[in-house]
Amino acid sequence: MSTREFTCVVCPNGCSIVVEVDDDETPVVTRVQGNVCKRGESWARQEVENPMRTIASSVPVRRGDFPLASVRTSRPIPLTKIREVMDEIRKVSLEAPVEIGDVVLSAPAGCDTEVIATRRVRKVG
């Protein structure tokens, strides 16, 4: 049994959540305190058992009015998978035009997410 303290990142309230964890092999949450809302509780459980994050990056665009299109994961991915997903994002390059929401990668590193463009890049020339 151990106690862990987190800053909740679900919303800007940033609650300080104290979680009691049963550490037998795979950690299991036994008690959650300090959260204002229910989303905080389920987040804290997930944060112990399998923390998830959204990540953002950018990829080069050929013949665009900007050299880059920003991208992000459409759904959170496991924190432990970020390196692998970044490695896949780094291999991508696009051709203008790019629209917001264009899917740049599907299921990178086997994660249940898409990587989508978050900037419109117009074609030039």
Add this chain to the structure above:
Amino acid sequence: MSGAKKSIPAVRRDVVVIGGGPAGLAAAVAAKEAGCGDVLLIERDRILGGILNQCIHDGFGLHTFREALSGPEYAARFIDRFRELGIAAMEETIVLSLSADRVLEVSTRGTYQRIEAGAVILAMGCRERTRGAISIPGHRPSGVYTAGAAQNFMNLENIMVGKTVCILGSGDIGLIMARRMTLEGAKVEAVFEILPYSSGLPRNIQQCLNDYGIPLYLNTTVTDIVGKGRLEGIRVAQVGEDRSPIPETGRYVPCDTLLLSVGLIPENELTREAGVEMDPVTGGAVVDDSFMTSVPGIFACGNVLHVHDLVDWVSVEAAEAGKFAACFVREGGCSLPSPIRVRPGSGVRYTLPQAVSGERNLTLSLRVSAPWRDRCVVVRDGGKEIVRKREMRLHPAEMIRIDLKKEAVSGCSSLEVTVE
């Protein structure tokens, strides 16, 4: 203003918005939606959206859209609405001057124009404090950037700014760049913060530092910058209660890049030129509960008024300013006398607006002066309590907003806001 310039005839516009970032966009959209047919937005960059364009991380729009958007996506929602409404925009245009009678001199790619505005909305945003602003001693090598400049290089220009990075200041932009540079393969050694607490949002400490094992050293600052051509390293030391470095705690940290995330300053050169009364604490204008400054017909909103924590609040506040500016033009000046002064009391750094009419519902924005847990923010008229709001956590990095009903404020002589 020279005689030759004055002889150039001025174009007449109803509402002129200066700045095309989130504040300017929301203000322009709201002015148009409030029935003002002639709105003009002036932006110095070649695209609209302002600094949101380089903020590619997610988390924007949680309050407004109930989803976590990136900066460019959040901006696009407002730009699309702006275009739908057919609002005029002048890009690559800089405002050279603004007078108290609302005459603007503007320049677009070498051309010159005078504009007479029915109302002006100031939405120029803010800029970062630099190394000069905080007087860090030492050599002057390359490799020292403000966090936002590095963000611009990496996210818009595709230029990686360094490999081994230290960050001074725990402002949100610095924290976000710590994560960004780590993801792009740099080694971020540490973040140093002179204060005893972080000046960034808790969620950013967690997601940008803790997730990647980047240490945050509080009560610590940079005492020397070493390197002739390129930065080679920095000296850091802990500070005492007076915030001056304690020499025996000094150590050397090798790095090729130092990012500064040490605060933002509202960009108010035009505001001052127009003779607007300023608030020394916010660094922005003094406004009433219609966001009008001390100069009739000149309104201010967004980060040029006070630096916000979340863009959602910028949009909300700017929309109010836009609505009132449209009303000012429509009714030939509908501002109400605002005799009720609002003052920050114990534990409160500033409050905004600084004067209210008592004739409208309004939202007080404020920041506290230190972090606390489980306190109340109390608004009083003399000895009489108007509103008491319990807050689980109070942090100087986070803005607090308190809604006040017209009925509660009407008839008050002055308001004081305290933390108890």
